[in-house]
Amino acid sequence: MAQDIVAEDIMDAQPPISSNIAATIFRDLRRQILSGELTNGERLPGERELAAKYGTNRNTLREAVRKLEQSRLVTVRHGQGVTVSDFRKTGTMELLPPFLENASDPSEVALILEDVLPARLLVIEFAARSAARRAHRADLERMRDITDLLISAFDKRDPVVIAHGFHRWLEALIDAGHSVAIRWIANPFLEAYRDLIDRVPGLWVLEPSFPEHLRKFIAALETGDEERAIEVTREYYHRVDAAVMRTLKLILAQRPASSPPGLRKQAEATANGDAEPPDRPE
Amino acid sequence: MAQDIVAEDIMDAQPPISSNIAATIFRDLRRQILSGELTNGERLPGERELAAKYGTNRNTLREAVRKLEQSRLVTVRHGQGVTVSDFRKTGTMELLPPFLENASDPSEVALILEDVLPARLLVIEFAARSAARRAHRADLERMRDITDLLISAFDKRDPVVIAHGFHRWLEALIDAGHSVAIRWIANPFLEAYRDLIDRVPGLWVLEPSFPEHLRKFIAALETGDEERAIEVTREYYHRVDAAVMRTLKLILAQRPASSPPGLRKQAEATANGDAEPPDRPE
DNA sequence: CGCTACTATTGGTTGAACCAGCCGTCTCTG
DNA sequence: CAGAGACGGCTGGTTCAACCAATAGTAGCG
Numbered sequence: 076m077a078q079d080i081v082a083e084d085i086m087d088a089q090p091p092i093s094s095n096i097a098a099t100i101f102r103d104l105r106r107q108i109l110s111g112e113l114t115n116g117e118r119l120p121g122e123r124e125l126a127a128k129y130g131t132n133r134n135t136l137r138e139a140v141r142k143l144e145q146s147r148l149v150t151v152r153h154g155q156g157v158t159v160s161d162f163r164k165t166g167t168m169e170l171l172p173p174f175l176e177n178a179s180d181p182s183e184v185a186l187i188l189e190d191v192l193p194a195r196l197l198v199i200e201f202a203a204r205s206a207a208r209r210a211h212r213a214d215l216e217r218m219r220d221i222t223d224l225l226i227s228a229f230d231k232r233d234p235v236v237i238a239h240g241f242h243r244w245l246e247a248l249i250d251a252g253h254s255v256a257i258r259w260i261a262n263p264f265l266e267a268y269r270d271l272i273d274r275v276p277g278l279w280v281l282e283p284s285f286p287e288h289l290r291k292f293i294a295a296l297e298t299g300d301e302e303r304a305i306e307v308t309r310e311y312y313h314r315v316d317a318a319v320m321r322t323l324k325l326i327l328a329q330r331p332a333s334s335p336p337g338l339r340k341q342a343e344a345t346a347n348g349d350a351e352p353p354d355r356p357e
Numbered sequence: 358m359a360q361d362i363v364a365e366d367i368m369d370a371q372p373p374i375s376s377n378i379a380a381t382i383f384r385d386l387r388r389q390i391l392s393g394e395l396t397n398g399e400r401l402p403g404e405r406e407l408a409a410k411y412g413t414n415r416n417t418l419r420e421a422v423r424k425l426e427q428s429r430l431v432t433v434r435h436g437q438g439v440t441v442s443d444f445r446k447t448g449t450m451e452l453l454p455p456f457l458e459n460a461s462d463p464s465e466v467a468l469i470l471e472d473v474l475p476a477r478l479l480v481i482e483f484a485a486r487s488a489a490r491r492a493h494r495a496d497l498e499r500m501r502d503i504t505d506l507l508i509s510a511f512d513k514r515d516p517v518v519i520a521h522g523f524h525r526w527l528e529a530l531i532d533a534g535h536s537v538a539i540r541w542i543a544n545p546f547l548e549a550y551r552d553l554i555d556r557v558p559g560l561w562v563l564e565p566s567f568p569e570h571l572r573k574f575i576a577a578l579e580t581g582d583e584e585r586a587i588e589v590t591r592e593y594y595h596r597v598d599a600a601v602m603r604t605l606k607l608i609l610a611q612r613p614a615s616s617p618p619g620l621r622k623q624a625e626a627t628a629n630g631d632a633e634p635p636d637r638p639e
Numbered sequence: 640c641g642c643t644a645c646t647a648t649t650g651g652t653t654g655a656a657c658c659a660g661c662c663g664t665c666t667c668t669g
Numbered sequence: 670c671a672g673a674g675a676c677g678g679c680t681g682g683t684t685c686a687a688c689c690a691a692t693a694g695t696a697g698c699g
Binding site: 405419422433434435437438439 | 679681
Binding site: 134137138141142145146163164165166167168169170171186187190191193194197201205254255256257258259260262263 | 476538542
């Protein structure tokens with residue numbers, strides 16, 4: 076295997092997918108919704124019926140439905156049943172990982188990712204700004220350690236270690252910002268990134284300038300040069316994101332649809348549900 | 358009352374707080390965690406005991422615990438019980454509204470809000486950028502309608518209508534961006550804003566330049582002038598946010614602590630748990 | 640024709656019982 | 670006496686069966 080002691084050390088322990096019955100049913104229903112098998116406004120069978128369908132009892136089934144509800148995928152109303160929500164409108168970034176996994180329309184995935192990448196850049200810039208202002212000595216030392224580790228992993232061309240190490244690097248950056256707000260904003264992105272590492276390893280782009288970027292960035296941080304840190308980050312990610320989108324489109328082209336045809340009922344529906352052409356007024 | 362037909366029309370129907378037993382217990386436990394009555398790492402009583410304490414049965418109690426778990430406030434492990442998580446580290450923006458409501462330490466609320474405001478600005482800028490590029494004709498018409506309504510409400514000095522109308526304005530802006538990613542990022546902010554409107558009406562700052570800002574912004578959007586829209590937005594919010602923070606500090610000074618003393622065990626704990634002074638290396 | 644009362648259906652709540660994972664303890668063994 | 674293993678008592682996980690409560694559609698009444 077390509078991962079030695081260092082790799083073991085840098086990979087955070089990730090609990091295996093929960094084996095709960097309720098969690099399993101939840102994931103299955105979520106998949107059906109995110110893939111478009113169940114569409115916005117559709118009504119789910121009653122709890123008794125669903126429980127029978129999944130070969131379990133009502134209480135356990137209810138747990139799954141509750142999870143769906145809190146993920147904003149369905150609306151539950153006493154006496155009326157469970158209806159599928161328009162998750163494109165009511166969802167949050169926490170839906171990103173499961174959506175990337177379950178979406179039936181690859182082009183929509185690309186579309187969303189194309190919007191997420193610049194947003195992610197903004198989050199990183201925001202964290203960098205905060206870190207440049209508030210980082211303690213210990214924070215900087217930790218970041219420097221991880222940076223060194225990352226650079227040596229890069230020299231060895233070990234993608235797995237690099238990807239997980241970079242996740243840790245981002246964690247350290249956010250910690251250094253000493254901002255609860257940034258943490259809360261960044262967490263869904265970190266989670267999505269982590270999911271993507273394992274699911275689409277090919278998407279991880281090894282930019283040749285990666286080590287150089289890290290060195291420049293940590294140097295800017297250590298001198299507290301906020302603007303320099305932002306500048307370095309922006310310059311680097313514009314290049315990486317372009318490469319990521321190229322790679323993504325290649326991957327999607329190779330497997331045009333991971334689901335059987337006929338299941339993409341609302342693939343082309345926009346977030347607002349209108350089908351008007353995007354011509355501008357003027 | 359100060360709200361006429363227009364006010365009725367502009368206020369979105371907001372379902373009253375759920376009367377579910379499970380939801381009530383959930384909110385109570387959440388309050389205890391967010392206020393610091395239950396601290397990170399602490400173990401909750403067993404489900405049987407808790408159920409008895411709340412005068413309900415285990416199934417209903419479990420529902421409440423599940424909600425806590427999905428809100429990342431607790432960790433549940435089979436055979437080991439339920440332990441309180443470090444929500445400052447593991448939470449997401451969805452915790453913002455309940456945290457603002459339940460936090461025991463006003464200064465921490467101010468601290469977080471001080472970081473959230475610029476983040477909110479970034480989100481608005483991001484949405485504005487996207488709207489300037491992708492807005493349909495119908496989107497712009499809708500935004501113009503709401504803008505007119507807002508300006509007339511401003512002339513009448515009707516804070517309630519303005520606040521709710523502005524919420525609708527933000528919704529329209531985000532819709533105009535035609536980006537699922539932006540929606541997902543913005544939703545927690547919108548929710549927090551909505552909560553704040555009703556909870557702390559005094560916080561809503563009526564900047565004199567509000568109508569002028571709206572007019573400038575919509576004009577920029579209609580000509581598709583992305584940079585101009587950003588510039589206008591940034592300039593306006595820098596002023597508003599400063600005013601908001603001033604107002605917030607006034608409000609907090611008036612009621613230094615909304616909870617009995619002795620309950621703020623971890624008020625001064627940072628997100629990382631280290632107490633090192635913020636001196637810089639160099 | 641319009642209102643009311645009923646009823647079927649749906650989710651909400653309850654209580655009890657049993658299964659399954661975890662941990663400290665107690666005992667047996669070397 | 671020290672270590673390994675069995676046991677018992679926690680904990681959450683699952684199941685069942687019944688009843689309460691909100692909703693909507695329908696049948697019946699005025």
